[in-house]
Amino acid sequence: xxxxxxxxxxxxxxxxxAIVMLTNAKEDSVVIDYEGQPFLGEESxxxxxVEFGDYKCPHCGEFNSTLLPMINEELVETDKAKFYFMNYxxxxxxxxxxxxxxxxxxxxxxxxxxxxxxxxxxxxQTNESGQENLMSDEFLSAVLAEVATQEEVDKVKLxxxxxxxxxxxxxxxxxxxxxxxxxxxxxxxGGKEFTGQTMDDFVEMxxxxxxxx
Numbered sequence: 001x002x003x004x005x006x007x008x009x010x011x012x013x014x015x016x017x018a019i020v021m022l023t024n025a026k027e028d029s030v031v032i033d034y035e036g037q038p039f040l041g042e043e044s045x046x047x048x049x050v051e052f053g054d055y056k057c058p059h060c061g062e063f064n065s066t067l068l069p070m071i072n073e074e075l076v077e078t079d080k081a082k083f084y085f086m087n088y089x090x091x092x093x094x095x096x097x098x099x100x101x102x103x104x105x106x107x108x109x110x111x112x113x114x115x116x117x118x119x120x121x122x123x124x125q126t127n128e129s130g131q132e133n134l135m136s137d138e139f140l141s142a143v144l145a146e147v148a149t150q151e152e153v154d155k156v157k158l159x160x161x162x163x164x165x166x167x168x169x170x171x172x173x174x175x176x177x178x179x180x181x182x183x184x185x186x187x188x189x190g191g192k193e194f195t196g197q198t199m200d201d202f203v204e205m206x207x208x209x210x211x212x213x
Contacts, residue, residue, distance in 0.1 A: 029190055038106050039082045045076070047075075052088040054095045056089075056132070080210065086175060088173065088184055097135055100166060101156070104159045109155070113152070117148075120146060
């Protein structure tokens with residue numbers, strides 16, 4: 001009987017250790033490669049925030065119009081964090097089209113112009129009648145023309161048609177896949193997935209990430 005009790009206690013201890021190890025592993029931050037990614041803020045800011053998004057996703061549109069301005073004001077402009085965007089294009093074929101076009105804007109016209117286009121693209125997800133816009137080459141070019149010269153638009157269109165942004169898009173998609181991203185927007189703060197519900201939760205997680213550095 002005593003041997004059975006000893007064996008049971010041993011098995012229980014191993015199970016408890018395994019649970020603790022799995023819990024700690026989940027809480028550990030993951031390493032995300034941000035090199036060559038568009039971002040808002042100062043490069044020296046201590047905490048990385050990244051949104052995995054789809055330009056066809058209405059929830060990403062809401063995030064861009066409501067929460068991102070608050071994040072920018074409270075965290076980015078105060079140099080507490082920098083904000084990245086990476087593509088997880090999964091909703092429709094033109095999710096990929098718009099993502100690779102935006103990557104072309106970033107590569108050809110730079111970070112500042114990318115963000116102007118990025119915000120405007122989300123603002124134009126739907127037309128005046130509330131229907132989703134088809135993000136065709138023509139539509140994307142027209143949106144870009146609102147913030148860029150015709151020469152710049154032509155430059156981006158050429159790069160896009162030559163598929164120059166595909167590698168950057170593939171990198172984003174592989175990163176999202178490796179992290180297990182399956183919806184948008186998915187947010188990571190300091191290498192940990194954000195699962196909170198409020199802006200206070202968001203700020204608190206940034207502060208915790210700062211303290212951990």
